[in-house]
Amino acid sequence: MQPWRRLTPRGRIVALGGLVLAAVSLWLGQRDLFWLGAFGVALVLGSALMVSAPVRGLRHERRIPAQSVPVGTPFTVTLELHAEGRSRPRLLHFEEVVSSALGPRPRFSLSGGVGAWGEEYSYPLTATRRGRHRVGPLLVRSLDPFGLARHDMAFSTSSEVAVAPRVHELGRLVGGAAGTSAEARTSRAGLVGQDDVLVRQYRRGDDVRRVHWRSTARTGDLMVRREEQAWQPATRLLLDNRRDAHAGDGPDNSFEWAVSATASIGLALLSFGATLDLSDADGVLDSHDNDRTVWAQRLLDAMTDEQLSWAPDLMAMARTEHGRRQEEAVAAVLGRLTDADVALLLDLHTGSGSAVAILLDVGTFAGLPHDPATALRAQALTDHGWTVAVADAQTTVPAAWDQLRNAVEAAA
Structure with missing residues (x-):
């Protein structure tokens, strides 16, 4: 048979x-x-x-130029095939098993078998979905010269490709979570006197204990003290990954937008000298590492593996293992919020560190009109010291970041 x-x-x-x-x-x-x-x-x-009869000593080596590629970026895989001695005349069909997120399965044929000198074949792949995908195993079908019989074989080895979120280059957030340079702080301090403090106008929600009376008397407006920030401020980077807080299908849904924004913001803050603690709705994902190159890779790895969560609220995201430091800055990428979520975020921002957020108008990612509740919740956060940019499906990550930069500079 x-x-x-x-x-x-x-x-x-x-x-x-x-x-x-x-x-x-x-x-x-x-x-x-x-x-x-x-x-x-x-x-x-x-x-x-x-x-x-098997092809004697048939083996292969798969070369992938990078183990991690951004989503949507084409990359080339090269297969090197080798066999021992001369093989019998036959037609070999090769097929690579790949994830559907990487496109159709690559197929190619070799007539006359594989020579001892080896054969090389390259094929392109493009990842359309973030995550970790397998390339391989390699399937081999042997056919006789007349096409009367076939024999299927398969290698057992495969390779993993990590498809990272799309990362955008973002500018410095002056005065925000990324901190400001020593020169900028000295310059601003000189504008308000010789007591070497930074002050700004009072905003609703500011602690009255931070009122700077000398500057208030000088300017005639109620001024509050802006605590001196270190050149390497501690920043909590928060990602709202709750399933109920996002909408949309395909690679352009609101959750993928949020993951891309979180990765971009995290890498930007690291490049500007910040130290990061990363959290999502399930709790702390990772804490800062002294080696920024290592931390940047860990951040990308975490965002590559990030998935939607069944968490009902942001309570776990607000908690930390060691408690929040008063001078710690907060940068958040948020989905659909409830009144309870807003209250929790207001409690989270009680120290002297800055707090910035990108709030997604989630319905627009599913083709719905703008939700007025999104603007109301953004205003509630703004009234209590947060700097908020609202982003819809047409807003790019750099555009949302520029909104935050402009708002932070205007409030400084």
């Missing part, structure tokens, strides 16, 4: 035709027809035996 399974449709037709011809020739007493039928059957059996 096994040889029959290895026959192609053509081989089965030739085998059955040969058997029928041989039987008819015996009934008619035609010896020449019998030998013709027997030849057809023997040819099919020989083809089956030929493809059943």
Whole structure:
């Protein structure tokens, strides 16, 4: 039964035709027809035996230029094939098993088998979905020169490709979570006197204990003290990954936008000297590392693996293992908020550090009109010291970041 399974449709037709011809020739007493039928059957059996013999020492090496690529970026995979000695004449069909997120399966053929000097084949892939995807195993189909029989083989090895979120280059957030330079702080301090403090106008929600009376008397407006920030401020980077807080289908849904924004903001803050603690709705994901290169890779790895959560609220995101430091800055990428979420975020921002957020108008990612509740919740956060930019489906991550930069500079 096994040889029959290895026959192609053509081989089965030739085998059955040969058997029928041989039987008819015996009934008619035609010896020449019998030998013709027997030849057809023997040819099919020989083809089956030929493809059943494995290609001696067939091995392959798969080369991927980078183990991590941004989503939507084409990359090339190279296969090197080698075999020991001369192989029997046959046609080899190769097929790579790849995730549907990487596109159609690459296929190619080699006539005459694989020479001892080896063969090389390259094919392009483009990842359309963030995550970790497998390339391989490699499937091999051996065919005889007449296409009468086939034999399928498969290698067991595969390679992993990490598809990271799209990262955008963002500018410095002056006076915000990224901190300001020593020169900028000295310059601003000189504008309000020699007591070397930074002050700004009072905003609703400011602690009255931070009122700077000397500057208030000088300017005639109620001024509050802006605590001196370190050149390397601690920043909590928050991602709202709740399933109910996002909408949209495909690679352009609101959650993928939020993941891309979080990765971009985190890398920007690291490049500007910040130290990060990363959290989502399930709690703390990772804490800062002294080696910024290592932390940047860990941030990308975390965002590559980030998934939607069934968490009902942001309570776990607000908690930390060691408690929040009063001077710690907060940068958040938020989905659809409730009144309870807003109250929790207001409690989160009680120290002297800055708090900035990108709030998504989630409905627009599903083709719905703008939600007035989004603007109301953004205003509620703004009234209590947050700097908020509202982003819809048409807003790019750099555009939303520029909104935050402008708002922070206007409030400084």
